[in-house]
Amino acid sequence: SQTIHQWPATLVQPVGSPLSLECTVEGTSNPNLYWYRQAAGRGLQLLFYSVGIGQISSEVPQNLSASRPQDRQFILSSKKLLLSDSGFYLCAWTRTIANYGYTFGSGTRLTVV
Amino acid sequence: KNEVEQSPQNLTAQEGEFITINCSYSVGISALHWLQQHPGGGIVSLFMLSSGKKKHGRLIATINIQEKHSSLHITASHPRDSAVYICAQGLYGGSQGNLIFGKGTKLSVKP
Numbered sequence: 001s002q003t004i005h006q007w008p009a010t011l012v013q014p015v016g017s018p019l020s021l022e023c024t025v026e027g028t029s030n031p032n033l034y035w036y037r038q039a040a041g042r043g044l045q046l047l048f049y050s051v052g053i054g055q056i057s058s059e060v061p062q063n064l065s066a067s068r069p070q071d072r073q074f075i076l077s078s079k080k081l082l083l084s085d086s087g088f089y090l091c092a093w094t095r096t097i098a099n100y101g102y103t104f105g106s107g108t109r110l111t112v113v
Numbered sequence: 114k115n116e117v118e119q120s121p122q123n124l125t126a127q128e129g130e131f132i133t134i135n136c137s138y139s140v141g142i143s144a145l146h147w148l149q150q151h152p153g154g155g156i157v158s159l160f161m162l163s164s165g166k167k168k169h170g171r172l173i174a175t176i177n178i179q180e181k182h183s184s185l186h187i188t189a190s191h192p193r194d195s196a197v198y199i200c201a202q203g204l205y206g207g208s209q210g211n212l213i214f215g216k217g218t219k220l221s222v223k224p
Contacts, residue, residue, distance in 0.1 A: 102212070
């Protein structure tokens, strides 16, 4: 069966510090991978998606970047965190066929102080 | 502009009540998703539908493509149903499999 792992679950980081959130998928190959963010009081927003190794598309210009060094690994990074980066970050995957359901990770709650 | 509107934003019910959450969207979709987010933040996909109706246990999801409207119903509600329910539309074209999310409906079921 397919599973998705996301870590850490919670993170408190000072402004200006770097960030690395990791997401891995098991039990499938060549998934579409996504990073979403949920800011306080707002809906989920797509940050990055990837359809293959090394292929990253960004939906929203920001202080973050993403990488996909392996087929089932998706990393969200920042060199210098801002207060506005605080939020709930979710990784998700789906198959590369249309209308296949999404599976979400458990999320990382990031607080930048 | 693609928008997904949910109503109500907040809903409090007594255990056993029948609950309806509504979702309206503005453009054609490839599929409509209903998600459940628990207080800890984790999200579970409940339904994905592009027409008609789906049922899973006490949960029923319906969609009317012509009216661009979907509903999520919970029969015989229970306190463990307390969560945020999120509607999301999948779009034709655009980002690969991208979803546009509503802001969610916070449901609290009292015993």
